[in-house]
Each structure stands twice: as C-alpha cells, then as structure tokens.
Amino acid sequence: MTNRLRELRAAKGLSQADLAQALGVSRQTINAIETGKYDPSLPLAFKIARQFRMRIEDIFKDTPS
Amino acid sequence: MTSSTTKRLGVGVVVVIAPLLHFVVPGAFWHRTASAIAAGLMMLFFAKEPVEDERVQDLKLKAISTAFSVSFGLTLLVNWLLNRDWDVTRDFDGATMVWRSISGFDLIILVMAVALMLFHLWRWRDATASPA
Numbered sequence: 001m002t003n004r005l006r007e008l009r010a011a012k013g014l015s016q017a018d019l020a021q022a023l024g025v026s027r028q029t030i031n032a033i034e035t036g037k038y039d040p041s042l043p044l045a046f047k048i049a050r051q052f053r054m055r056i057e058d059i060f061k062d063t064p065s
Numbered sequence: 066m067t068s069s070t071t072k073r074l075g076v077g078v079v080v081v082i083a084p085l086l087h088f089v090v091p092g093a094f095w096h097r098t099a100s101a102i103a104a105g106l107m108m109l110f111f112a113k114e115p116v117e118d119e120r121v122q123d124l125k126l127k128a129i130s131t132a133f134s135v136s137f138g139l140t141l142l143v144n145w146l147l148n149r150d151w152d153v154t155r156d157f158d159g160a161t162m163v164w165r166s167i168s169g170f171d172l173i174i175l176v177m178a179v180a181l182m183l184f185h186l187w188r189w190r191d192a193t194a195s196p197a
Contacts, residue, residue, distance in 0.1 A: 020116075025116060026115075026116040026118055026120070027192070028191040028192040029116075029119075029121075029191065032194065034196065035194040036196075038120055038123070044119060
C-alpha cells in the first residue's frame with residue numbers, strides 16, 4: 001500500500017509531531033506510515049482521512065502484491 | 066500506576082533487588098535471583114509506552130512472538146547440549162537418568178531480553194526511517 005500522507009502533511013504545514021498529536025498516536029507511528037513500513041488500521045485510516053477532509057482511497061492506494 | 070513508574074520499578078528490580086537477593090541476602094541461589102530479573106524485565110516490557118498506540122501494540126506482539134520462538138529454539142539447543150551424553154539405553158528403568166534443563170525463569174529472562182531488544186530496535190527504526 002502506498003500513501004500521500006507526507007505530501008498532504010507538508011501541504012498543510014504540519015510537522016510529524018503535530019499530526020501525531022492530532023491523531024493521538026506517536027511521531028514514530030506517523031513516520032512508519034509515511035515511509036510505508038506500517039499500514040494503519042481502518043479506524044486510524046478514517047481518522048487520518050477526517051483530518052485532511054478527504055476520502056481514505058484518496059490518501060491510501062492499494063498496490064498489487 | 067503510570068508507565069514511567071512501572072518502568073522505573075522494573076529497572077529497580079533488575080538493577081537493585083536482584084543483585085541484593087543474590088549477593089547480600091543469605092542463602093543465595095540462582096532461581097531466586099532469576100525470578101527477580103524475570104519479573105523486572107516483564108515490568109519493563111509490559112509497561113505502557115507514553116503513547117500506547119496501535120503501532121506499539123503491533124510491534125510488542127511481533128517482538129514477543131519472535132522472541133518466544135527464538136528463545137525456545139535456543140533453550141532446546143542448550144538442553145540438547147546439556148543432555149547430549151544422555152543415553153536412554155543406559156538405565157532402562159530411568160532411576161539414574163537426569164534430564165538437565167535451563168529453568169523456566171531463565172527462559173522468561175531470555176524471552177523478555179530478546180523481546181525488549183527487538184521492540185526498541187524496531188521502534189528506533191520507525192523513528193529514523195526515511196522515504197525510499
């Protein structure tokens with residue numbers, strides 16, 4: 001799975017720590033998601049989507065394995 | 066109890082209580098010391114992180130699963146080495162056969178030490194990873 005989290009966060013002028021605080025997770029978790037090391041759960045993906053006022057599929061893209 | 070209190074308690078048990086039990090309190094024997102070390106390491110591993118999110122829980126589960134498999138494998142290897150001269154045909158009724166094994170506390174120490182190491186390594190990698 002790929003995502004646009006880094007790009008969207010930068011566009012909003014947020015640091016990883018700011019986004020982490022807004023989502024109630026740690027900065028390491030945001031970095032792990034941005035670098036593709038971790039795919040968030042559905043509830044966290046919804047939180048992220050709400051944060052950027054977008055749909056989940058506009059942020060996360062499934063890539064065939 | 067807060068996460069940092071549990072962690073401090075864990076460090077205290079490993080660094081202070083266990084050596085006291087081993088070197089100061091009379092009648093020292095390894096299992097007593099090992100049980101204290103195992104308890105301290107468990108406190109350290111199972112203490113909540115400052116931000117206990119889904120990634121932390123995911124990494125802790127992965128760390129403990131991997132640590133258990135690796136440690137159990139190592140235990141089997143050590144036990145095999147300890148008992149490699151064991152000959153089942155030597156004493157048919159088993160009266161003098163002794164199965165030597167590392168204790169359960171030793172296994173817990175190994176599991177917790179490997180799990181703590183893996184968890185913090187992966188957490189550090191999460192913090193420092195940069196995009197490909």
